[in-house]
Amino acid sequence: MTATYGLMVLVALLGWAVGAATAIVAEAALARRRLVAPRCPYCTAVFHPLQWSAVLALISGQRRCRTCGKAFRTPRLLAEIFVAVCWTLLVARFGLTPRVVLAMAALVPQAMILVTDLEAKLVPNVIMLPSLATMLVLGSLFGPAAPFLDAPRWWQTLAGVAVGFAIFRVLVWVGVAAFGEGALGEGDITLSTYVGAVVGFPLVLEALILAFGFGGVGAFLVLLLRRGKLRTAIPYGPFIVLGCAVTLIWGGEILTWFLT
Numbered sequence: 001m002t003a004t005y006g007l008m009v010l011v012a013l014l015g016w017a018v019g020a021a022t023a024i025v026a027e028a029a030l031a032r033r034r035l036v037a038p039r040c041p042y043c044t045a046v047f048h049p050l051q052w053s054a055v056l057a058l059i060s061g062q063r064r065c066r067t068c069g070k071a072f073r074t075p076r077l078l079a080e081i082f083v084a085v086c087w088t089l090l091v092a093r094f095g096l097t098p099r100v101v102l103a104m105a106a107l108v109p110q111a112m113i114l115v116t117d118l119e120a121k122l123v124p125n126v127i128m129l130p131s132l133a134t135m136l137v138l139g140s141l142f143g144p145a146a147p148f149l150d151a152p153r154w155w156q157t158l159a160g161v162a163v164g165f166a167i168f169r170v171l172v173w174v175g176v177a178a179f180g181e182g183a184l185g186e187g188d189i190t191l192s193t194y195v196g197a198v199v200g201f202p203l204v205l206e207a208l209i210l211a212f213g214f215g216g217v218g219a220f221l222v223l224l225l226r227r228g229k230l231r232t233a234i235p236y237g238p239f240i241v242l243g244c245a246v247t248l249i250w251g252g253e254i255l256t257w258f259l260t
């Protein structure tokens, strides 16, 4: 434990607030709306302040829109919890260092993808391209964001980008050839390229292997719950996001455990 409990509580609260804002921005990006105030995605009525956070809305009994009566979409809740939990774990494990802050920031666009991919099966370029460019510049200057790296090098970011892009580029070709359009999309390529920029090479391999593992478990659970065929393709983005987050937090241990 490298952080005090006070600091962890503070980071958790900040992560919650940032996660809530992130989810709202992601829904606005999906609807191609300008972000003036948090709005209901169904009827665009302005939300009550208690509904700005999905967690707050849930515990205060304000889950439903006051105008159209529809409940908020669950991915918002996931994004909020995702940012709060990942940020707290990162700070608890590694303290509040510049590289930890970089890792925390790198998870924000990924929380947006949780919302957009689960709600609409979209990985919007309007979110991913600026994030990728920013991470490419920061990574080239300071090395990948994984906080447990002993001596991060600038080239690891570039190699991570190349590998992250190449793996999913090939997978999408194969997927489209085998199953037709819709199995994996162009957005998944952008996302895995971004993960390559965040964790660098060789950790990008670990992150993507974890993503395939989570994806397999996820597809199995969906099959089990629906008791039948996979009628619609499940979005793959959330599994890539999960693979990246787990690599940032426990990547060192997983690698040691795997190699010994």
Ligand SMILES: [Zn+2]
Pocket: 040, 041, 042, 043, 044, 045, 065, 066, 067, 068, 069, 070
């Ligand atoms: Zn509404």
